[in-house]
Amino acid sequence: xxxxTSRSWSSSFSPNVVxxxxxPRTVINVNDGNxxxxxxxxxxxxxxxxxxxxVGAKLDGKFPLSRWELAAFVGVLVMFSMGLxxxxxxxxxxxxxxxxxxxxxxxxxMLKDLLATYADDHQAQFILGYCSIYIxxxxxxxxxxxxxxxxxxxxxxxxxxxxxVVFNATAGxxxxxxxxxxxxxxxxxxxxxxxxxxxxxxxxxxRDKLLNYMLFLRITPTxxxxxxxxxxxxxxxxxxIFFLATTIGLIPASYITVRAGLALGDLKSVKDLYDFxxxxxxxxxxxxxxxxxxxxxxxxxx
Numbered sequence: 001x002x003x004x005t006s007r008s009w010s011s012s013f014s015p016n017v018v019x020x021x022x023x024p025r026t027v028i029n030v031n032d033g034n035x036x037x038x039x040x041x042x043x044x045x046x047x048x049x050x051x052x053x054x055v056g057a058k059l060d061g062k063f064p065l066s067r068w069e070l071a072a073f074v075g076v077l078v079m080f081s082m083g084l085x086x087x088x089x090x091x092x093x094x095x096x097x098x099x100x101x102x103x104x105x106x107x108x109x110m111l112k113d114l115l116a117t118y119a120d121d122h123q124a125q126f127i128l129g130y131c132s133i134y135i136x137x138x139x140x141x142x143x144x145x146x147x148x149x150x151x152x153x154x155x156x157x158x159x160x161x162x163x164x165v166v167f168n169a170t171a172g173x174x175x176x177x178x179x180x181x182x183x184x185x186x187x188x189x190x191x192x193x194x195x196x197x198x199x200x201x202x203x204x205x206x207r208d209k210l211l212n213y214m215l216f217l218r219i220t221p222t223x224x225x226x227x228x229x230x231x232x233x234x235x236x237x238x239x240x241i242f243f244l245a246t247t248i249g250l251i252p253a254s255y256i257t258v259r260a261g262l263a264l265g266d267l268k269s270v271k272d273l274y275d276f277x278x279x280x281x282x283x284x285x286x287x288x289x290x291x292x293x294x295x296x297x298x299x300x301x302x
Contacts, residue, residue, distance in 0.1 A: 064190035065183060065186060066186075069182075069183040069186070070183075072182055072183050073183055076179060076182075080139060083132070087129055090125065091129055092121075092125055094118055098114060099114060099115070101133075101144055101147075102147040102151070103144065103147075105264070105267055105268075107147075108151060108154075108264065109264060109265065112151060112154045112155065115155065116155065119155050119156075127164070130151075130152070130164070131164065131168050131171075133148070134148050134164075134165075134169075134172060135168055135171050135172040135175065136172075137172065138169060138171075138172020138173060138175070138229075139175035139176050140176075140179075141226055141230075145169070146257060146273075148165075149161075149165045149169075149254060149257040149258060149261070150258075150260060150264060150267075152164045152165050152258055152261060153258035153260065153262050153264075154261040154264045155261075158255070158258055158259055158262065161258040161261065162251070162254055162258045165250075165257070165258055166250055166251055166254050169246070169254065170247045170250065173225070173229045173246050174239075174243060174246070176230065177229055177233055177239065177242055180230040180233050180234065181233035181234075184230050184233065188227075189234075192231075195231075196231055196234065196235075199223070199227075199231050200234075200235045203235045203236075203237065210237065211241050212289050213290060214228075214237065214241055214242065215245050215289035215290075216286045216287070216290045217245070217249070218245050218248075218250055219249045219252055219253070219282055219285050219286035220286035221274070221279065221282070225250075252285050253282065256278060257273060260273055
């Protein structure tokens with residue numbers, strides 16, 4: 001009797017009802033599979049070296065560069081180093097064993113005395129070597145370019161020294177720009193996440209007068225030049241604006257440094273180059289560059 005009741009109960013359901021009751025189990029399984037597949041795809045995209053990371057993202061203390069980015073950096077470094085060696089091999093013979101990159105004003109004075117005669121006798125080759133070293137240091141963010149600028153003033157005078165410094169600083173900054181465009185996004189976001197977010201917000205507000213703002217940043221010490229070189233491609237500053245702002249904006253500070261190189265013996269500290277009066281002059285010149293933006297805002301409010 002019990003068996004018959006059970007049969008009648010199960011037979012009271014149509015095949016459609018049974019299928020409907022079983023369907024949710026199949027849907028759940030499909031959704032789980034799609035979710036797992038989406039998670040795997042997202043992980044693969046994050047690991048890809050071509051994936052664009054969010055600006056200012058910090059990577060929890062891990063080294064920010066992937067293997068591909070590190071290999072690209074090493075490749076560029078080797079290429080520049082080979083070029084520097086080729087220039088060195090073409091230089092006329094001299095006692096290069098005593099020459100070191102200056103790290104203080106006393107080192108710079110000694111270097112100036114060692115190179116003065118060589119620079120006069122082999123001017124073209126010396127300028128080629130000087131430019132190669134300066135651009136190499138600027139590209140790979142090696143400290144000490146301020147001593148190279150002082151040396152240019154001490155050896156070549158104000159006019160030629162200024163032309164050399166502006167040319168080398170612009171060429172080195174441009175190389176650093178493209179190197180950062182290649183691999184710099186995770187590195188800058190790791191080193192300066194807050195500063196990068198601030199820089200991106202300021203650039204977004206000034207897109208219509210971007211050249212004026214970049215000139216202001218280059219002329220004044222508002223942001224370090226190293227940070228500007230690395231962060232500019234990350235916040236999508238066009239290269240032609242970066243190039244023009246660098247070429248023109250570095251002239252005032254370069255002039256001050258090159259001119260100080262003429263009186264190298266009287267200079268007691270690198271900090272003396274940018275005293276309060278000099279900084280005020282630079283900010284005044286920089287303010288002129290953003291004056292059109294301020295006037296435009298005033299007319300808008302009126």
